[in-house]
Amino acid sequence: MALNRTDVEKIAHLARLQIDDNDVPEYAQNLSNILDLIGQMQNIDTSDIEPLAHPFDAVQRLRADKITELNQREHLQSVAPAVANGLFLVPKVIE
Amino acid sequence: MEWETVIGLEIHAQLATTTKIFSGASTAFGAEPNTQACAVDLALPGTLPVFNENALRMAVMFGTAIDAEISKVSVFDRKNYFYPDLPKGYQTSQLFYPIVGKGFIDIELEDGTTKRIGVTRAHLEEDAGKSLHEEFANMTGIDLNRAGTPLLEIVSEPDMSSAEEAVAYARKIHALVTSLGICDGNMAEGSFRCDCNVSVRYKGEALGNRTETKNINSFRFIEKAIKGEVERQIDILEDGGRIPQETRLYDADKDETRSMRSKEEANDYRYFPCPDLLPIVIDDDYIDAIRNALPxxxxxxxxxxxxxxxxxxxxxxxxxxxxxxxxxxxxxxxxxxxxxxxxxxxxxxxxxxxxxxxxxxxxxxxxxxxxxxxxxxxxxxxxxxxxxxxxxxxxxxxxxxxxxxxxxxGLKQVTDSGAIEKIVDEVISSNQKQVDQYVAAEPDKRGKMIGFFMGQVMKVSGGKANPGQVQGMMKQKLDALCS
Amino acid sequence: MLNKTLAELAKGLEQGEFSSVELTQAYLERIKNEDSKYNSFITVTEELALQQATAADTSRAAGNATAMTGLPIAHKDIFCTEGVRTSAGSKMLDNFISPYDATVVRKFNAAGTVTLGKTNMDEFAMGSSNESSFYGPTRNPWDTDRVPGGSSGGSAAAIAAGLTPAATGTDTGGSIRQPAAFCNLTGLKPTYGRVSRYGMIAYASSLDQGGPMAHTAEDAAMMMNVMAGTDPLDSTSAERNVPDYTANLDAPLTGLKIGLPKEFFSARLDPAMATLIQTAVKEYEALGATIKEVSLPNTALSVPAYYIIAPAEASSNLSRFDGVRYGYRCEDPKDLEDMYKRTRGEGFGSEVKRRIMVGTYALSEGFYDAYYKKAQQIRRLIQQDFIRVLSEVDVIMGPTTPTPAFKLGEKTSDPVDMYMEDIFTLSLNLAGLPGMSIPCGMTNGLPVGLQIIGNYFAEEKLLNVAHKFQQATDWHTLKPAGL
Incomplete structure (x- = not known):
C-alpha cells in the first residue's frame, strides 16, 4: 500500500503535526513500508474471532463518588506555558 | 406541495454526582477557574481514569425509567479531536456499546392525545471545559472545572414533527431526570443542553440532509431555533438550493442559527475502545435493585x-x-x-x-x-x-x-362590623354624586356600580376591611337609599 | 562497594559496612565521572538522592529499616517524579517538572530507596535502540559503538556500567527484555496489570507494563515486592494478592516442563545465539526440567498486529501534548491551529511522528475494521496460542532477540528493519503475559539473553526459574571490560 503526498498531508493534519515539505516523501515512503508490513495481517481469516482489547476479561472497577482531589491550581499551573487569572491561555479560538 | 419536518434531539444531561466521572474532583458549579480541575482532569502525562459508581447508577436509573434495554456490558470509547477545552485530545464516550439501549417516552400533545417518542440510546460521556473569549484581547482563556463532569447523552429517534413536539419531549425528559434526582436540570448553568437535528422534506419523500443545531439551553430557544431552522431550510429548498449537512449554532440575541465555521471541516473522530478503562459489567440484580428503588x-x-x-x-x-x-x-x-x-x-x-x-x-x-x-x-x-x-x-x-x-x-383584616359600618357610612356621605348615580340607575346595572364604593372602603381601610362583610353592608345601605 | 547486587548492598547496609549516604555518594561520583561515555542518565537527582539517603540512614538507626531502605536505584524517565523533570526522552517534556509522583515512584520512596536520577530512553518509549531520545543516544557499555537496546536503554546501560545497581523500566513490546539482553542483565516484564501504570507516561495503554531491571533474579524479586500491587488509581491494575517474590527463589526445578516454540528458532535467529540458548536449555535439563517442542504459529503476526495497536493507542495517548497545560509550546503561534501543529511538529521527534501518523491512519474512517479491529483479532489468535501451549508446559523459553546488540545507526534508515528486532518479544505484550530475559552467554563479546515466558501472574515461578539458573551459571556476573 503506497501513500502519496496528499495522504501524508491529510494524516498529518488530522494528527495536528507540522511536517516539513521536504520530509513528506520520506514519511510517505516510511509509512508505506510500515503499511506493507502491516498488510501481512490481511491474509489471515479472522471472521469468527472476537477482537481482544485487553489481555484478560477483567471488568471495570468502580470508584466511590467522594471528593478526593482538592484545589491544587497554583501547583498544577506552575508548569503551564501561559496562564492568567487562573485560566490557561491559548491563541484566540474562533467559533 | 406540503412540507414535512423531521426532528430528533440529543439531550446532554449533566449527572448530579458529587465528583467527576473519572476523577475525585468536585463538580460543583461556579467555582473559581481551574480550582476543580485535578491532575486527571488536566490530562497530566501518566494520569488515568477511574469510573465513578454513581454515574453508572444514575445512567441505569434513567434507562429503567424509560423501560429501555440496559446493557450488561458497555464500553467506553475515545472520540478523538483537538480543542483547547478538551484536555486529553479525546472525549471518553460510548459509541459502540452504550449503557442504555432502546426505550421510549410518551408526550402529551396540545389536542390532548399522546405520542410515543423513541429513545435510541443513552450513553455516558465526559463534559469538556469552557473557553472564555471575552476576558482577553487576542487570547482565549480555558477553564477546566467542567472538564470530566459526567454527562448522559440521550438520543431520540427522529420521531418529532414540529417544534412544539420537540419542546414537549425535551420538557418530558427534563421532568424525568429531575424527578429521578440524576440531574439538577438547571438550563442556565448548562446542566441540561439540547442539540436539535432538523430536516425537512416533501411529504412522503426520502429524508434530506439534516443540520444539527448545538447547545441550546432553554425550552423557548429550542422552539425558536427549530422554527427558524425549518423556515430557513424550506426557503433554500424552494429556491432550488441544497441543504449542506452541517453543525449550526443558535444565536439567541439575533434569534437565528448560523454555521459553525471552525467545526465545519470533515470530522474524523477515530473512535476506538478506551484502553485505560475496562468493560463495565452489571447483572440483573444490580439493575433490578435500581428499578425497584426508582422514585x-x-x-x-x-x-x-x-x-x-x-x-x-x-x-x-x-x-x-x-x-x-x-x-x-x-x-x-x-x-x-x-x-x-x-x-x-x-x-x-x-x-x-x-x-x-x-x-x-x-x-x-x-x-x-x-x-x-x-x-x-x-x-x-x-x-x-x-x-x-x-x-x-x-x-x-x-x-x-x-x-x-x-x-x-398591621395588615390584619378588620372584621368588626361596627368599625366596618363606620367606614361604609363615611364613604356614602363623602361620595354623594356616585350615590345619586347609583340610585338613578336601573336595578340590574347597580351590581356593577357597587365596585366603586367597595374600592373606596378598601382605600380608607388600607385594604384591611373584610371584603365579604363590606360588600354585604354596602349593598344593604345603598339599596335602602333607593327605596 | 560498587558492582554489587541489590541483595549484597542490602546486606552491606544492614551490617553497617557502609551507610546509604556513602553508597549514594559513591554512585553519584561514578555517574559524574563515567556517564559521559554512555549518556545513560537524562537527569541526575543528586540533592534528592542525598536527602533520601540521609533519611534512610536515620530510619535505619532508629531500627525502622526494611528490605530496600537506603538502596540506590534509578527510574526510567517515563515515571513521573514530583519536583523533578520527567521528559519521556522528548523535547515535548523537556521543561516538564512533574507535579506528582507515579505510583511506582511513590512505592519505592515509601520503601526507602534512593533515587539517583532519571534514565535515558527512546522518545515516549518508541524505539528498540535508544536512538530516538531527544537527549541523544545511549551507548552500550559492552561496546560503545553499539546500542544498549530500547526503549529502557538508559536504565540498562546505567546498570551495566555500574552507575546504579538496579533501575525501573517499562516494556510495551520488549523494552525491558531486549535492553536487558543487550546489556547482560536480568529484566522482568510482569503480567499486564501487575504493576500500576499510574504516572507512567503512556505509550500504548493496553500493552505498557513497568518492571524491574537488575543484575539478578533475586534483585528483580526484591524490586517486584515493592512495585507490584493493585492501584485504585489504575483501573487496569490487577486485583490480586502480591506474593513475597523472594520467598520461593530456591524452589527446586524438578519436573519443570519447558516448551521451546519452533517459531522462535527460525532463520532469523543468529546461529551462534541459537547454540547458546540450546546450551542454557541443557542446563535446565540438568536442573531437573523436561523439554518439549511446542508451536506458537502466529508469532510472525505479532509484528504487524503490534505495529497497528501500539501506534493507534499512541496516536490518541499523545494528543494531550498540545502546548496548552504543560510541556513545550512553539514560539509566537499565529493562531490556534498553528500552535497545535508547530508545537507537536517541533516537540515530537520523527519516530514519534511516524507512529502517531500510522496510528491516526489506522483509526481513520473506513480503515478501522481492516486495521485496528483486525489487529485485535490477531491479538486474540496470539493469546490463544499461548494459552494452549501454557496448558501443556510450565514455561516457554527462547531467545529474547534475534541478534545481539547492533551498531548505532545500523537500523535507523528503515523503521521496518528496527521493528523486526522485536519479533520474539512483542507477542507477550499482546497476550499480556509475563516474561523475563536473563544472561545466558556471550557471542563475539556481546551478551545474549534467554527469554522465559510464564503464565498470567506467574512472576514468582519465572523468578524462581531464573534464579536457579543464576545459581548454576555465572553469565549474569560478567561485566564489560574495565569494570
Whole structure:
C-alpha cells in the first residue's frame, strides 16, 4: 500500500503535526513500508474471532463518588506555558 | 406541495454526582477557574481514569425509567479531536456499546392525545471545559472545572414533527431526570443542553440532509431555533438550493442559527475502545435493585395530583414536571390544607416572582413553609387575597413568617362590623354624586356600580376591611337609599 | 562497594559496612565521572538522592529499616517524579517538572530507596535502540559503538556500567527484555496489570507494563515486592494478592516442563545465539526440567498486529501534548491551529511522528475494521496460542532477540528493519503475559539473553526459574571490560 503526498498531508493534519515539505516523501515512503508490513495481517481469516482489547476479561472497577482531589491550581499551573487569572491561555479560538 | 419536518434531539444531561466521572474532583458549579480541575482532569502525562459508581447508577436509573434495554456490558470509547477545552485530545464516550439501549417516552400533545417518542440510546460521556473569549484581547482563556463532569447523552429517534413536539419531549425528559434526582436540570448553568437535528422534506419523500443545531439551553430557544431552522431550510429548498449537512449554532440575541465555521471541516473522530478503562459489567440484580428503588416518576405523580388534590390536568401537569416544584407544592398544600389555593399561588404569584428574578424554585426566597403559613391566613380570613400579595412581597424581599409580617405591618383584616359600618357610612356621605348615580340607575346595572364604593372602603381601610362583610353592608345601605 | 547486587548492598547496609549516604555518594561520583561515555542518565537527582539517603540512614538507626531502605536505584524517565523533570526522552517534556509522583515512584520512596536520577530512553518509549531520545543516544557499555537496546536503554546501560545497581523500566513490546539482553542483565516484564501504570507516561495503554531491571533474579524479586500491587488509581491494575517474590527463589526445578516454540528458532535467529540458548536449555535439563517442542504459529503476526495497536493507542495517548497545560509550546503561534501543529511538529521527534501518523491512519474512517479491529483479532489468535501451549508446559523459553546488540545507526534508515528486532518479544505484550530475559552467554563479546515466558501472574515461578539458573551459571556476573 503506497501513500502519496496528499495522504501524508491529510494524516498529518488530522494528527495536528507540522511536517516539513521536504520530509513528506520520506514519511510517505516510511509509512508505506510500515503499511506493507502491516498488510501481512490481511491474509489471515479472522471472521469468527472476537477482537481482544485487553489481555484478560477483567471488568471495570468502580470508584466511590467522594471528593478526593482538592484545589491544587497554583501547583498544577506552575508548569503551564501561559496562564492568567487562573485560566490557561491559548491563541484566540474562533467559533 | 406540503412540507414535512423531521426532528430528533440529543439531550446532554449533566449527572448530579458529587465528583467527576473519572476523577475525585468536585463538580460543583461556579467555582473559581481551574480550582476543580485535578491532575486527571488536566490530562497530566501518566494520569488515568477511574469510573465513578454513581454515574453508572444514575445512567441505569434513567434507562429503567424509560423501560429501555440496559446493557450488561458497555464500553467506553475515545472520540478523538483537538480543542483547547478538551484536555486529553479525546472525549471518553460510548459509541459502540452504550449503557442504555432502546426505550421510549410518551408526550402529551396540545389536542390532548399522546405520542410515543423513541429513545435510541443513552450513553455516558465526559463534559469538556469552557473557553472564555471575552476576558482577553487576542487570547482565549480555558477553564477546566467542567472538564470530566459526567454527562448522559440521550438520543431520540427522529420521531418529532414540529417544534412544539420537540419542546414537549425535551420538557418530558427534563421532568424525568429531575424527578429521578440524576440531574439538577438547571438550563442556565448548562446542566441540561439540547442539540436539535432538523430536516425537512416533501411529504412522503426520502429524508434530506439534516443540520444539527448545538447547545441550546432553554425550552423557548429550542422552539425558536427549530422554527427558524425549518423556515430557513424550506426557503433554500424552494429556491432550488441544497441543504449542506452541517453543525449550526443558535444565536439567541439575533434569534437565528448560523454555521459553525471552525467545526465545519470533515470530522474524523477515530473512535476506538478506551484502553485505560475496562468493560463495565452489571447483572440483573444490580439493575433490578435500581428499578425497584426508582422514585415516583412525573407521569405517575401527575395522576396522583389529580386524584389526591383534585387539580386540573393542566395544573397537575405543570406541578408534576419538576421534582423540586412538586415537592414545594405538596408541602404548601399539606400545610395550608387547600391544594387548589396552593396551586394557584405557586403557579401565579410565586412563578411570576421566580421568573422575574430568574430564580429556580430550589432557591426561592419564600419557602414552602412560609407560603403555606400565608395561605392559612387567607383561609382563616386574617388577610384578604389582596393583602396576602403584600405579605408575599414582604416575605420575598425581607423574609419572615406570614404572622410576623401581618403583625408588624398591621395588615390584619378588620372584621368588626361596627368599625366596618363606620367606614361604609363615611364613604356614602363623602361620595354623594356616585350615590345619586347609583340610585338613578336601573336595578340590574347597580351590581356593577357597587365596585366603586367597595374600592373606596378598601382605600380608607388600607385594604384591611373584610371584603365579604363590606360588600354585604354596602349593598344593604345603598339599596335602602333607593327605596 | 560498587558492582554489587541489590541483595549484597542490602546486606552491606544492614551490617553497617557502609551507610546509604556513602553508597549514594559513591554512585553519584561514578555517574559524574563515567556517564559521559554512555549518556545513560537524562537527569541526575543528586540533592534528592542525598536527602533520601540521609533519611534512610536515620530510619535505619532508629531500627525502622526494611528490605530496600537506603538502596540506590534509578527510574526510567517515563515515571513521573514530583519536583523533578520527567521528559519521556522528548523535547515535548523537556521543561516538564512533574507535579506528582507515579505510583511506582511513590512505592519505592515509601520503601526507602534512593533515587539517583532519571534514565535515558527512546522518545515516549518508541524505539528498540535508544536512538530516538531527544537527549541523544545511549551507548552500550559492552561496546560503545553499539546500542544498549530500547526503549529502557538508559536504565540498562546505567546498570551495566555500574552507575546504579538496579533501575525501573517499562516494556510495551520488549523494552525491558531486549535492553536487558543487550546489556547482560536480568529484566522482568510482569503480567499486564501487575504493576500500576499510574504516572507512567503512556505509550500504548493496553500493552505498557513497568518492571524491574537488575543484575539478578533475586534483585528483580526484591524490586517486584515493592512495585507490584493493585492501584485504585489504575483501573487496569490487577486485583490480586502480591506474593513475597523472594520467598520461593530456591524452589527446586524438578519436573519443570519447558516448551521451546519452533517459531522462535527460525532463520532469523543468529546461529551462534541459537547454540547458546540450546546450551542454557541443557542446563535446565540438568536442573531437573523436561523439554518439549511446542508451536506458537502466529508469532510472525505479532509484528504487524503490534505495529497497528501500539501506534493507534499512541496516536490518541499523545494528543494531550498540545502546548496548552504543560510541556513545550512553539514560539509566537499565529493562531490556534498553528500552535497545535508547530508545537507537536517541533516537540515530537520523527519516530514519534511516524507512529502517531500510522496510528491516526489506522483509526481513520473506513480503515478501522481492516486495521485496528483486525489487529485485535490477531491479538486474540496470539493469546490463544499461548494459552494452549501454557496448558501443556510450565514455561516457554527462547531467545529474547534475534541478534545481539547492533551498531548505532545500523537500523535507523528503515523503521521496518528496527521493528523486526522485536519479533520474539512483542507477542507477550499482546497476550499480556509475563516474561523475563536473563544472561545466558556471550557471542563475539556481546551478551545474549534467554527469554522465559510464564503464565498470567506467574512472576514468582519465572523468578524462581531464573534464579536457579543464576545459581548454576555465572553469565549474569560478567561485566564489560574495565569494570
Amino acid at each position: 415516583e416518576l412525573p407521569d405517575i405523580r401527575r395522576i396522583r395530583f389529580v386524584d389526591t388534590y383534585q387539580l386540573s390536568d393542566y395544573d397537575a401537569g405543570v406541578l408534576s414536571a419538576y421534582k423540586p416544584l412538586s415537592d414545594y407544592f405538596e408541602t404548601v398544600a399539606t400545610l395550608s390544607g387547600d391544594a387548589k389555593l396552593a396551586a394557584n399561588w405557586i403557579m401565579g404569584e410565586l412563578s411570576k416572582h421566580l421568573n422575574q428574578h430568574d430564580t429556580d424554585i430550589k432557591n426561592s426566597p419564600v419557602s414552602a413553609d412560609q407560603l403555606g403559613g400565608l395561605i392559612q391566613r387567607i383561609k382563616d380570613n386574617t388577610v384578604s387575597g389582596n393583602i396576602a400579595k403584600k405579605v408575599f412581597e414582604a416575605m420575598w424581599n425581607e423574609g419572615g413568617s406570614a404572622d410576623d409580617i401581618i403583625e408588624a405591618k
